[in-house]
Amino acid sequence: MKRLKRLLACLILLCCAPLALAQPTPLLTPEQLRADLRFIQESIAATHPEPGFSADPAAVRQAYEYIAEQMQVPMSPDQAWRLLAMLNPLYADGHLAITPAGPLAQSQAFLEAGGRFFPYEVSLDAAGGLRIRAQLGGAPSPLQGARITSINSAPASGIVADLLARSHGDTAAFRASLLSLRWPFMYWKMLGATPQYALQFDDGQRLTVAGAATLPAYLAGNDSFAQQFRFELLPGKAALLTLNTFSWRDKGQFTTFTADAFRQVRKTGVQTLLIDVRANGGGNDDMWIDGVLRYIADKPYRWASTYRKKVIKGRDSAREKLGDVIDGEIGSWQQPQLDDPLHFSGNTYLLVGRRTYSSSILLSNVMQDFGFGKVVGAAGQARTRQSGGTQNFVLPNSGLELGVPRLLFQRPSGAATPVLLQPDIVLPDSPYNERELIDAVLNLQT
Structure with a gap:
């Protein structure tokens, strides 16, 4: 629970961070946010045969209470996701998750509006290290295997931790694999988008790369x-x-x-x-x-x-x-x-x-x-x-x-x-x- 509180403590700052190129959307009132939280609880209670199969019911219950306490100010849907998705690793089941709606449609609209994704497909190693796997979309990259230590001056380890704290899946290792696959989309949902990404690597190399106007590989091939x-x-x-x-x-x-x-x-x-x-x-x-x-x-x-x-x-x-x-x-x-x-x-x-x-x-x-x-x-x-x-x-x-x-x-x-x-x-x-x-x-x- 201490870890949960530490992770949630940063939510006010995260929820106030602007999303580049986001379309104006009406903010949700605290009453609407709490209604969504109740909807989650009621839907799981009415549907799941054994919530304790994968989750610690006491930890989840405490998280519900803590999240409800954070719903004091209006939030956008993305900000609501950043808060509610903190439940995902506690559920500890790949079929039990709170996710943004229609990632493919959202990503296409984002690109059409001039948005740019993080320019690489990545892989998280067993120690949580963030490494380049390929160019966004899957094309080979000469930087394959290079470990990123910071993105836009923010430590990569902190970004990874914040995203893992919102990832779903059975185990920590599975959540890391899923985050590896969905990194560009999840990064955008968490931190917004910038025209360029200033990267630093563990060998001291620094590189500034333009964002990519390409769909992440996991979304691009779904209909093929x-x-x-x-x-x-x-x-x-x-x-x-x-x-x-x-x-x-x-x-x-x-x-x-x-x-x-x-x-x-x-x-x-x-x-x-x-x-x-x-x-x-x-x-x-x-x-x-x-x-x-x-x-x-x-x-x-x-x-x-x-x-x-x-x-x-x-x-x-x-x-x-x-x-x-x-x-x-x-x-x-x-x-x-x-x-x-x-x-x-x-x-x-x-x-x-x-x-x-x-x-x-x-x-x-x-x-x-x-x-x-x-x-x-x-x-x-x-x-x-x-x-x-x-x-x-x-x-x-x-x-x-x-x-x-x-x-x-x-x-x-x-x-x-x-x-x-x-x-x-x-x-x-x-x-x-x-x-x-x-x-x-x-x-x-x-």
């Missing part, structure tokens, strides 16, 4: 099928199937793509298949059930063993009353399709990493528990017992978004450990070169 899904034949009768999301609007397009991929696997005699979900934040389970496991499962399986759910409005019935918390077992099993001409029985590796989450964690659980392949990559940063069925709310006054899960799932085996995703084969995964892990897995075959 070719960027989300790829298939590649590799040397040594191997192949790489990259699946960056299970949340694609056209399931038929996805399953047609994977069927064609497995057709090429059969045609070319592939013996080793790498399925890369390192950047996959989840989506719908039926995508990988129908698009992937139908070709590699060799025994009956289920995607989880037990569940806990909250009965919410619209899903209640005579048997399940509104507000009930129900525990149950997953009784439906998927049957293998061994007679499918595209069935693959070679070596299968599932590549996991810092951003593997939600439905892709469930896929990893299935792969491990039923022996459909080896899970390979960096040590886990997210829980194997996942929440899901996320309900999305819009805060009535600020327009901020709130996600709340209504389901909890236990892995198919029912085992409570490991708590975090643990690969069968732990290998380093460079944030600067995604091919290193691929090559390392291929070397396992030699």
